[in-house]
Amino acid sequence: MPSIEETTVALGNQNSEEFRRATGVLGKVGLTQYEARAYIALVARGVGDAATLAAAAGIPRTSAYKVLEALAAKGYASPTGGKPILFRPTAPLEVAETLKGNIQEVFDQLALLHRAVAEHGEPQLVYLLSEREKVVAKIGEMLDGSRETYILTTPQVADLRDELGKKVAHAVKRGVRVTFVTAPLQRVPEGVEYVPRENLLATEVLADGEHALLAAPGLDACGFTDNPILIAHLKQFLEVILEKGSGGAPP
Numbered sequence: 001m002p003s004i005e006e007t008t009v010a011l012g013n014q015n016s017e018e019f020r021r022a023t024g025v026l027g028k029v030g031l032t033q034y035e036a037r038a039y040i041a042l043v044a045r046g047v048g049d050a051a052t053l054a055a056a057a058g059i060p061r062t063s064a065y066k067v068l069e070a071l072a073a074k075g076y077a078s079p080t081g082g083k084p085i086l087f088r089p090t091a092p093l094e095v096a097e098t099l100k101g102n103i104q105e106v107f108d109q110l111a112l113l114h115r116a117v118a119e120h121g122e123p124q125l126v127y128l129l130s131e132r133e134k135v136v137a138k139i140g141e142m143l144d145g146s147r148e149t150y151i152l153t154t155p156q157v158a159d160l161r162d163e164l165g166k167k168v169a170h171a172v173k174r175g176v177r178v179t180f181v182t183a184p185l186q187r188v189p190e191g192v193e194y195v196p197r198e199n200l201l202a203t204e205v206l207a208d209g210e211h212a213l214l215a216a217p218g219l220d221a222c223g224f225t226d227n228p229i230l231i232a233h234l235k236q237f238l239e240v241i242l243e244k245g246s247g248g249a250p251p
Helices: 004-012 017-028 033-045 050-057 061-073 092-119 132-145 158-173 228-243
Strands: 077-081 086-089 127-130 149-153 177-182 193-196 203-207 211-215 221-225
Touching: 017 033, 033 050, 033 061, 033 086, 050 061, 061 077, 061 086, 127 132, 132 149, 132 158, 132 203, 132 211, 132 221, 158 177, 211 228
Parallel strands: 149 177, 177 193
Antiparallel strands: 077 086, 127 221, 149 203, 203 211, 211 221
């Protein structure tokens, strides 16, 4: 077993097998190549500014500060202030414990999902459609078939406003609670509850808590399902978004 001195020297050598193995493992837990190299250099030095760590890690000096900021955002480092700004590494064992906890939590949830799917058999869970016309038609069909609630989450409601206008009016008239979650300052049809939300990417639909749809950003493909397991996950996600706060339609 190598001594502490031998390990320190090996990890400090960018051409060593130990250094390559460490960067590879850090890459598997979410760090880029530059971030992995910078974290190793930071641990080896204890503290450093962007210029110093760029040289020690073998990364471009122009990228070093952004790399260190990214490490801080991911919990691998923290700025200590001063000019130039110095960074200290989060203790490796502390990082490891956090990672193990997060991984265990995710796999516990996956185990529950796997067990639930096994109990319900293995039906076809998701049906796929391609081409924008068919995707938009399916979104409208789900609106026509809704009885109580219809939630549409989309980055730009303007992409669907014209196709859904009359269908929305009919749904509101028959008592359906229609909610649009979309970018701020968007115009929505009359009678629709509006929740402004930034940084949306995909389009999701949940109708009556029984039918769900997830479409690609360009609406050129989608998957839809009535499987209760998948719908429960989408419903939970949408509830988090709706809890962020709702407002009226823009004037």
